[in-house]
Amino acid sequence: MNKSIMGLALASLLGASQVASALTVGFSQVGSESGWRTTFSESVKAEADKRGIDLKFSDAQQKQENQIKAIRSFIAQGVDAIVVAPVVETGWRPVLMEARRARIPVVIVDRNVAVNNDQLYVTRIAPNFVDEGRKAANWLMDATDGQCDIVELQGTVGSSAAIGRMEGFNEVIGKYEGAKIVRSQTAEFTRAKGKEVMESILKAEGGGKELCALWTHNDEMALGAIQAIREAGLKPGEDILVVSVDAVDDIFSALKAGDVNASVEMSPHLGGPAFDVIEAYLDGKRDFEKWMVMDGRIFTQENYQDEYELRKSQ
CATH class of the missing domain: 3.40.50.2300 (Response regulator)
Structure with a gap:
């Protein structure tokens, strides 16, 4: 049964031990097509900075070929791990095989990949x-x-x-x-x-x-x-x-104005869970769920107010 990512904590994954040195992680992002995507990228960068991770960031500009090129560059650089938010589902097996042969763990975030061997990546962190x-x-x-x-x-x-x-x-x-x-x-x-x-x-x-x-x-x-x-x-x-x-920030103004009726929340804060998994994997943990599910609320004109005020104050 899929477990909610909300229950995933670094302390429980790592126990008393820690990854010995600062990590270098490659991150291939879809692009910057939306406010949600921009917040996602900024959140990952901020989390990497907080943890002292050297993040190699690549914006694919909505093109899978750019992502594949970036992943191959990460492999050539010998990064410790790779995080991928894939543009589309298909066409990933060859480059994921290359990462596996290089013994570089891959974490999929947000969108999915369609491969017939789920051993090609550690886990996927995403909503349903x-x-x-x-x-x-x-x-x-x-x-x-x-x-x-x-x-x-x-x-x-x-x-x-x-x-x-x-x-x-x-x-x-x-x-x-x-x-x-x-x-x-x-x-x-x-x-x-x-x-x-x-x-x-x-x-x-x-x-x-x-x-x-x-x-x-x-x-x-x-x-x-x-x-x-x-x-x-x-x-x-x-x-x-x-x-x-x-449920991006701008949609709450539209809910308040009455222009939008409902929006289903999708959290952009995927960096922390992804880095938790990477650090735990490099420390020897292997028994991860293949899909760590992030759940989201639905905001409407009737219930948006508390979240709207919270976001304005941040």
Whole structure:
């Protein structure tokens, strides 16, 4: 059974011993396509600095070939470990085999990799994307009594986040005869594309007055789309309900303004758990769960206030 990463503590993993010297860790990040991703990168860098880890950071700019090149560079440099947030699921086996032959442990964070040998990485630290989609859909079905024509903005095609969130959402709405997705298009997890694609969809849907809701695979696309909805003369959050995933800081302002109805939380603070695993692995621990699950809350216009105030104070 998967164990929540929230219970993972460095002290319990390492016991009395410590990794002898400062570590060098390579980190291949997807890019900087969203506020959530930027916070994720900054959190990893801050955690590495706090621990005295020499972090080799590489921004892949949304391209898998850049990630593979970075990982091979990390291997050539002889880093102690590698952390990867993969752009897409497939195509990882060759480079992960190279890391394994070099005896460099790899930790997968955020999105998943599809390989037929899970010994190619130590563990994956990530949320359950399918469950995120279910949470979003359950909220929407409850809010609309299962009667809703929905527009979907997908994330990066082939990414585990987009695949899982779509699967979970469709699983839930498939139980309701009155709910259906009338249009679905990728907006690549970005705010600019979210606005552009939503503008196109609203024109195709006669201005959007017959639409019930917008479901987006992340908050950045939602924030772009609500601009398009407003510019079309509609009120986001009322004329078209908006539900998304990530719970980034900006979405709380949109919840307060009534422009967004719900967002499923995905914590960007993955650096600490990843470094805990690496330090424990290098100290001899081997019995890790292959998927350490991070759970998240769902924030709505009814319950966002405490979290909103907390974030403003930080």
